[in-house]
Amino acid sequence: MLKGSREGTSIPLDAGLYGASMQVLAKDVVTEYINCEAVMAFFTTSEEVDALLPEGLDLYSNPPNAAVFIANYPYSTLGPYYEMFSLIQVEFNGxxxxxxxxxxVTNDxxxxxxxxxxxAPKKLANIGIVKENDTILGYLERPKGKRLLSLSVKPEQRISDELIESLMPRRLELYSLAYCHQSRVVMD
Amino acid sequence: MLKGIPFDSPLYEIDEERGIEYRNCKAVTALFTIKNDVSELIPEGLKSLGNGAVWVSHYGFSTVGTYNEYISVIQVEDEVGDxxxxxxxxxVTNDxxxxxxxxxAGAPKKLAKIELTQELDVVQGILERPTGKRLVTVTMKPNIRAKELIEYILPKPTYLYSVRHLPPIKGKGGVTQLIKWYANVDFHLDPSGEKVIFSGPASVTYDSPSVIDPVHKIEIGTILSAIYFEFDMKLGFVDILRELR
Structure with a gap:
């Protein structure tokens, strides 16, 4: 690609924004996270969310299940950041x-x-997790001050392993819509 | 329209005919000879002409939002002689x-702290990443009208080149392409009808070099010209020049 320099997995190729630049030394190209914390809520939602799904994915249940998730990643191989995402439970190939x-997210x-x-259709936003008294509050704002989501949780008891495994199995299949612009735009 | 994901609320939308539009912008840029061999930074299909430049700008309005920008460039010639x-x-400062x-376009953008300020008789542009790690400082004293230089530094259109790279997933779906795009800069006119373009003495320093953001790889020889200007702008796309491997 470039005529000479060390090349990473992302642009700028000699100083990539993400990915190991010395891949021969990396055991695998994965992103690792340590010491994370999150608040999450599962809920039923309207069948209208079917319109948000790409072809090939179907709603898993009726009524559909969905979730919101707010996390603090104090260390990752992409740097420390906060993240919020919405999920729709789907079925793909059974x-x-x-x-x-x-x-x-909060990190480039x-x-x-x-x-x-x-x-993953990420945008930057103001995301945080605040612990106050008996409650943990996760929030999403975009732009700052425009509150899009508040998720408050009072963590008062352990959750069963069976419930966790049913909602979030250890190998969790996530789907998103990768898209590459192929348009050729000719100037006038 | 070119739309970014998520498709029902795109992070960006670009009108393919109009490009990305900018209003009420200001910038400082310095053109200089490059002291070292930068051929390893350039992709196949382009030839260095030996000059480089740094650009620090503030975009008061654009169709991708308000933001500041820092750019390092290498002056090149492509295979059709442009x-x-x-x-x-x-x-940049905006997602x-x-x-x-x-x-x-394949512009290898990262987020950083970028400022363009005026203090006393000096315009100053800075780049820091992370905040406090000063990578570049550009200072200039805009005290001379500079219109005669502009056709050389920023012709209309000004062609830009970058490498668009989307990594493959398990060997599938990746692209690496040399992209040619352009900027059309329309300089603001002052009340007497003159373009707002000033030149003057300038310095460019790589204050605290970083291997993570190695902008210092383009070593500064002699500063040929430095200008401060106010403008509107359109960015558009010319073509995919070649697929790279």
Whole structure:
């Protein structure tokens, strides 16, 4: 690609925004996260969310299930950041998974990697998790001050492993819509 | 329209006929000879002409939002003989601009702290990433009208080149392309009808070099010209020049 320099997995190729630039030393091209915390809520929603799904995915249940998730990643190989995403529970080839119609982050590496590699439709936003008294509040604002989501949780008891496994199996299938512009635009 | 994901609320939408439109912008740019060999930074299909430039701008309004931008460029010639600028490094302060630049044109944008300020008799542009790690400082004293230089530095159109790279997933779906695009800069006129373009003495320093953001790889020889100007602008796309491997 470039005539000479060390090349990474993303542009700028000699100083990539994401991805290991010395891949021969990397064990695998994965993103790793350590010491994360999150609040999440599962709920039933309207069948109208079917209109948000791409071809090939179907709603998994009737009524459909959905979720919102707000996380703090204090360390990752993309840098520290907060993330919020919405999920719609779907079925693909007989398996349960989640489609991501909306996702927000606070970090440019995470934004570009998500959009360019897996098609996660990330935007930047103001996202936070606040702990006050007996409640944990996760919030999403875009722009700052325009509150789009408040998710408050009072964590008062352990949740069963069976319930977690049914909603979020260890290998969670996530779906998003990768898209590459092929348009050729000719100037006048 | 070119739309970015999510499709029901795109991060950016670009009218293919009108391009990306900018109003009420200001910028400082310095053109200089490049002291070192930068051929390793340039993709196949382009030839360095030996000059480089840095650009720090504020866009008061654009169809991808309000933002500041820093650009390092290398003056090049393409295979049909057009002169333009290859963009090895570019930074912005806005997610729409970042995603549109990377996904449509291949501009290798990152987010950074970028400021264009005026203090005393000096215009100053800075780039920091992360905040506090000063990568570039451009200072200039805009005290001379500079209209005679502009056709050389910013002809209309000004061609721009970048490498669009979307990584493959398990060997499928990736693209790497040399993209040719352009900027049409319309300079503001002052009340006497003159273009708002000033030149003057300038300095460009790479204050604290970083291997993570190696803008210092384009070493500064002699500053040929520095200008401060106010303008409107359109960005559009010319063609995919070649597929790269």
């Amino acid at each position: 398996s349960m998974g989640y489609y991501i119609p909306y996702i927000y 590496s995470a934004l570009a990697a998500g959009r360019e590699v897996v098609g | 002169m333009g600028y290859y963009i090895p490094y570019i930074y 729409s601009a970042l995603a549109a630049g990377r996904e449509v």
